[in-house]
Amino acid sequence: MGMKRGNVIALVIMGICIIIGIIGYAAFPTKNPEKPIRIMLMTTAGNVLFDHKAHFTDYGAECMDCHHDISDDTERPEACSKCHLPQESEEAPKRAVAFHKQCIGCHEDQGMGPTDCSGCHLR
Ligand code: HEC
Ligand code: HEC
Ligand code: HEC
Ligand code: HEC
Structure with a gap:
């Protein structure tokens, strides 16, 4: 029994979001900002x-x-x-x-x- 087309699209979108999340986290670490404000x-x-x-x-x-x-x-x-x-x-x-x-x-x-x-x- 194959997955419904809508489910496949949802899974692909989820995958893309996870990858963007990982790249965003690695590129903009929040722990050590370049120059703290206060x-x-x-x-x-x-x-x-x-x-x-x-x-x-x-x-x-x-x-x-x-x-x-x-x-x-x-x-x-x-x-x-x-x-x-x-x-x-x-x-x-x-x-x-x-x-x-x-x-x-x-x-x-x-x-x-x-x-x-x-x-x-x-x-
Ligand atoms: C890598 C180590 C290191 C870091 C980081 C560092 N210091 Fe120092 N500091 C020293 C050492 C060793 C001395 C004593 C020798 C000298 O005057 O260079 C010193 C000396 C000083 C003095 C002179 C003290 C005196 O009695 O004349 C001041 C003022 C000072 N530091 C403030 C700071 C401040 C404020 C920061 C952060 C913005 C800082 N230091 C970061 C190692 C460091
Ligand atoms: C008037 C003094 C002063 C000036 C000017 C200043 N800083 Fe700082 N900075 C500090 C002090 C004090 C801290 C806190 C250090 C601590 O918590 O031991 C700090 C913390 C930092 C930290 C975080 C260090 C860490 O690992 O926690 C960074 C990065 C930094 N400053 C970068 C800069 C840069 C880049 C500039 C210039 C654009 C600058 N600062 C100008 C005093 C100064
Ligand atoms: C290189 C010079 C310099 C150093 C080093 C410096 N200050 Fe200042 N600071 C100033 C000047 C100039 C002003 C006044 C600005 C004004 O009144 O327009 C000021 C203002 C302030 C003020 C009042 C206004 C505000 O921004 O809240 C505080 C609090 C202060 N400094 C805290 C600190 C502390 C804490 C440190 C050390 C970690 C420090 N300063 C190191 C130059 C310095
Ligand atoms: C220009 C800002 C400034 C002024 C004025 C100032 N202090 Fe401080 N004081 C600091 C900072 C910054 C530190 C170090 C903070 C840290 O250790 O991270 C400090 C540290 C201290 C500590 C050490 C506390 C500890 O936990 O080890 C004592 C005690 C203290 N101050 C008392 C005083 C007294 C008393 C006066 C007036 C005679 C005074 N300070 C004036 C900024 C100031």
């Missing part, structure tokens, strides 16, 4: 909502101003937290120290952006 940094002193995109589109910062592990802006940087650990280590300055130096340092240099605890740490 990043919530979790800390015990209150989380920091960091508008990543605004910093390089509206506030004039270059990728390498912050991502000092890359040497040109076609490279994909590593997360700061891969090297800067929560505790003091021999490899790199402690996470909170590195962040405070970079974030507050630039805000002070430019005379713009928050330098008070509550300007960054949400309660």
Whole structure:
């Protein structure tokens, strides 16, 4: 007993959808977007909502101003937290120290952006 013509067409369409789905998933992975838009940094002193995109589109910062592990802006940087650990280590300055130096340092240099605890740490 053969399948009805309508069923065969439905199966072919289903197959095509699955293939498109797989290609779409592989071509546009959602786990690691090229440039995150906003990043919530979790800390015990209150989380920091960091508008990543605004910093390089509206506030004039270059990728390498912050991502000092890359040497040109076609490279994909590593997360700061891969090297800067929560505790003091021999490899790199402690996470909170590195962040405070970079974030507050630039805000002070430019005379713009928050330098008070509550300007960054949400309660
Ligand atoms: C003002 C500082 C700053 C600028 C400018 C900046 N970033 Fe970032 N970026 C960060 C911080 C902070 C994180 C979060 C890192 C973490 O969670 O440890 C991050 C995360 C990322 C991540 C995710 C890394 C991961 O694996 O989690 C990518 C990719 C990235 N940035 C790319 C870029 C690119 C490309 C540019 C330039 C167009 C750029 N960034 C400009 C500070 C900056
Ligand atoms: C591949 C590892 C690595 C990554 C990724 C990385 N760092 Fe670093 N960072 C280091 C090391 C090692 C040092 C100390 C030596 C030096 O100054 O280069 C350092 C130094 C620093 C300093 C200077 C600290 C001081 O006491 O003078 C700051 C600020 C800093 N990092 C911030 C960041 C931020 C913010 C990010 C993410 C946007 C980041 N780093 C990503 C390894 C890394
Ligand atoms: C290279 C310079 C630079 C660095 C590094 C930098 N900022 Fe900024 N940031 C600015 C400037 C400039 C402004 C002010 C923009 C304005 O007021 O128009 C700003 C504004 C802000 C604001 C207020 C406006 C908003 O977008 O929410 C927050 C919060 C902020 N920065 C958080 C951070 C954090 C957290 C980091 C570190 C992960 C950081 N910034 C690193 C330059 C910098
Ligand atoms: C320009 C933004 C900014 C300002 C201003 C700021 N911080 Fe932070 N702070 C951060 C960021 C970003 C981190 C690191 C987040 C991470 O580890 O992912 C951090 C981390 C910390 C940590 C470490 C928490 C943990 O879980 O390890 C403490 C404590 C802290 N800040 C306290 C303060 C205090 C107190 C002030 C005021 C004197 C202050 N911060 C000002 C952005 C800021």
